[in-house]
Amino acid sequence: MKQITASLPFEWPSRAKVLSTLETLVIGAAGGLAFLAAGLPGGLISGSMIAVGSAAIAGRKLSVPPLLTQTVLVLLGISLGSVVSRHLIQQVSAYPLTIGLLALATFCSTFGSSYYLQRVHGWDRTSAFLAGSPGALSQITILAVERGADLPGIAVVQTMRVIILTAALPMVLAVAGVAPSVAPSLTTAIASPLDLLELVAASLAASLVLRLIKFPASWMFGAMIASSVLHGAGWVEGGLPNWVRGVALVGIGALIGSRFARMRIKTLAGHINAALGSFAVAIGVSAIFVGIVALTTQVKFSDVVVAFAPGAMDAMLALALTLHIDPIFVGAHHLSRFVFVTIATPGIVHLFGRTQDDVDD
Numbered sequence: 001m002k003q004i005t006a007s008l009p010f011e012w013p014s015r016a017k018v019l020s021t022l023e024t025l026v027i028g029a030a031g032g033l034a035f036l037a038a039g040l041p042g043g044l045i046s047g048s049m050i051a052v053g054s055a056a057i058a059g060r061k062l063s064v065p066p067l068l069t070q071t072v073l074v075l076l077g078i079s080l081g082s083v084v085s086r087h088l089i090q091q092v093s094a095y096p097l098t099i100g101l102l103a104l105a106t107f108c109s110t111f112g113s114s115y116y117l118q119r120v121h122g123w124d125r126t127s128a129f130l131a132g133s134p135g136a137l138s139q140i141t142i143l144a145v146e147r148g149a150d151l152p153g154i155a156v157v158q159t160m161r162v163i164i165l166t167a168a169l170p171m172v173l174a175v176a177g178v179a180p181s182v183a184p185s186l187t188t189a190i191a192s193p194l195d196l197l198e199l200v201a202a203s204l205a206a207s208l209v210l211r212l213i214k215f216p217a218s219w220m221f222g223a224m225i226a227s228s229v230l231h232g233a234g235w236v237e238g239g240l241p242n243w244v245r246g247v248a249l250v251g252i253g254a255l256i257g258s259r260f261a262r263m264r265i266k267t268l269a270g271h272i273n274a275a276l277g278s279f280a281v282a283i284g285v286s287a288i289f290v291g292i293v294a295l296t297t298q299v300k301f302s303d304v305v306v307a308f309a310p311g312a313m314d315a316m317l318a319l320a321l322t323l324h325i326d327p328i329f330v331g332a333h334h335l336s337r338f339v340f341v342t343i344a345t346p347g348i349v350h351l352f353g354r355t356q357d358d359v360d361d
Helices: 001-009 016-036 043-059 066-081 086-122 124-134 135-146 151-175 195-214 218-232 244-262 265-296 301-309 313-321 325-354 356-359
Strands: none
Touching: 016 043, 016 244, 043 151, 043 244, 043 313, 066 218, 066 244, 066 313, 066 325, 086 124, 086 265, 086 301, 086 325, 124 151, 124 265, 124 325, 135 151, 135 218, 135 325, 151 244, 151 265, 151 301, 151 313, 195 218, 218 313, 218 325, 244 313, 244 325, 265 301, 301 313, 301 325, 313 325
16 A cells, blocks of 8 residues: 555645645735735735745745646736737837847846956855856756855845845836836736636646747746737637736745745845845846837837846746736747856856866865
8 A cells, every 4th residue: 555655646745835835825915915905016926025035034934836836827827928919919020139139138247247246245256157147047056056156145146136126126117107106907808718718728738838848937938828829819808817817926926935935044144245236237237238229129118127127037027917018028038038048158157167177176
């Protein structure tokens, strides 16, 4: 009997994991609803993230299990795809120029942040380059382990950048007058039960295909692609119920905030200055390129800001959804950034970081 049980692929989560997940969701929902009630832009995702992050720093063992994470990402992808229209698709012709500028901005931001970390905080070159790379955290972590880099420091710098951007970007856009100062209504037509079933089935199928070919952020992008095709072709009308979209935004915020559960306060405090300084350099570089794009193209300023923000794909796309920003433009650019970082970072570390011999010693 023991052998049969051990061979089963599914294992029920422990009581502790279930309680941890429930606590995470309750805290996230409370934070998101509080921010939403206060009329703050991006309130659901920002409030959830800040509440969960604060509780995690305070010592609560919060977590979002993989299955729930995948579910949230699929719901987010469906919601993003549901706002696609032929008008948005016609704007794709403007992407090559801005994606090229994004590639240049990514390289400049990486080198600028790494130079700052080396000169001001005395980091070694490998750790500085890996911490300065905007995005692709999984790949960065693998490289850090292989190269013997400062993994805790890199984690703090990368996580703080995502946290600050997700919390501050809606406020900045609102103050600048390019985004609504009050969270926009997510009210849209709700798809029929048959259309919802079609949406979910197509999204899961597309996500699984992308996952098989190891496409980045496969759950979210697979659902987004499937939903975009169905809506863009006019085969499906409407989207998910508003409360489901709200749950997805709260879930993404809770997922980001729970990253702090794996950090010790001592580690966070020891690298906070490096994280803030590196973030300032990255934002300064990005701002220069945002200005160039805004002055030379017809793309909306708010779209450019979110597309060029050096944050995580899921967080930035969630903000695009809640702030009514073009999800195709933002998604294409953050996917491009992921590809740039994934391809270029190993080469940069190999050329400019410590040699493998130094690491082995």
